[in-house]
Amino acid sequence: MDWGMKNRLSRIINPRSGRCVMLAVDHGYFQGPTTGLENLGKTVNPLLLYADALMITRGALRNWIPPTTDKPIVLRVSGGQSILKELSNEIITTSIEDAIRINASAITCSVYVGGEYEKQTIDNLSRLVNEGEAYGIPVLAVTAVGKELVRDARYLGLACRICVEVGAHMVKTYYCKDFPEVVEACGNIPVVIAGGKKIEEKAALEMAVNATKDGAAGVDMGRNIFQSDNPVGMIKAVKAIVHENATLSEALDIYRTPHEGSRILQ
Numbered sequence: 001m002d003w004g005m006k007n008r009l010s011r012i013i014n015p016r017s018g019r020c021v022m023l024a025v026d027h028g029y030f031q032g033p034t035t036g037l038e039n040l041g042k043t044v045n046p047l048l049l050y051a052d053a054l055m056i057t058r059g060a061l062r063n064w065i066p067p068t069t070d071k072p073i074v075l076r077v078s079g080g081q082s083i084l085k086e087l088s089n090e091i092i093t094t095s096i097e098d099a100i101r102i103n104a105s106a107i108t109c110s111v112y113v114g115g116e117y118e119k120q121t122i123d124n125l126s127r128l129v130n131e132g133e134a135y136g137i138p139v140l141a142v143t144a145v146g147k148e149l150v151r152d153a154r155y156l157g158l159a160c161r162i163c164v165e166v167g168a169h170m171v172k173t174y175y176c177k178d179f180p181e182v183v184e185a186c187g188n189i190p191v192v193i194a195g196g197k198k199i200e201e202k203a204a205l206e207m208a209v210n211a212t213k214d215g216a217a218g219v220d221m222g223r224n225i226f227q228s229d230n231p232v233g234m235i236k237a238v239k240a241i242v243h244e245n246a247t248l249s250e251a252l253d254i255y256r257t258p259h260e261g262s263r264i265l266q
C-alpha cells in the first residue's frame, strides 16, 4: 500500500488500536433534512471534538463545517436518488478532483447487493477504488440494505465480501448475529458498523459493545448519536467503548452525564 493511502487510513483508523469512531451525518443526500440535521452545523460541531472522522457530503461540508477543522473527512460521493424512489439507483455525484480539493481522507459510496441496480452500485465502487488507488485515497464501501432484505450474517457477509473483492479499503455494515463470520470473511479490511434507525440509547450502546467484542473496527454511527437526548454524552460513551473497551454500565454512566445540548431530565 502506498504511503499516502496508509497515511490517510491512519488518520481515520487509529493505527495503534485499529479502531475508529466515525460520525455519520451524510443522511441528507437521500433523506433531505433528517431529524437533527436540519441545521447540521449546530448539531455536528459540538460533537466533532469526540469523533475520529466525519462522514459527510461535499455540500453539507462546505455549508456547515468550518474548513479549520482538523478532523479527517470521509466524503460521501454517491447519490442521485431519494427516499421517494428506488434507493439502489445511485450514481457517483462528486469527482475525485473535488474530493482532493476538499482534502478528503477517504471517499465513500453505497453498494446495494440484492438491489434493483446492484451492478450499477458495484460499478460505482469499482470506479472509486480505481481512482482512489491512483491518488492514494482509501474507499469506504457502505453495504446498503434494500427494504425486504434480511440483515443476517449470510446476506451481510455476501455484501461485505463483494466490496472487499472489488477492492474497498474499509467496509461499513450492520451488526448481526454471528457477526464474527462477517468480519472474518473481510480478511484484513476493517469493518465498522452503522447504527441504523434511532433506538433506545442502552440498546445502541450495547450494540457497540457487542460489535467491538465481535471484531468490528469501531462504528460509523449517525442517528443514534445526533438524535439522542444527550448527543455529546452518547458520542463520548461510544468513544469509551471503541477506544477503551468500556463496559455497557460504564458507557451508560458516561451517556447519562449532562453535557452541552443534553435534554435528559435531571
Ligand code: R5P
Pocket (backbone or CB within 6 Å): 024, 025, 026, 027, 055, 110, 142, 144, 194, 195, 196, 197, 220, 221, 222, 223, 224
Ligand atoms: C446511510 O446511507 C448513511 O450512509 C448513514 O451514514 C449510515 O446509515 C450511518 O448512519 P446511521 O448510524 O444513522 O445508520
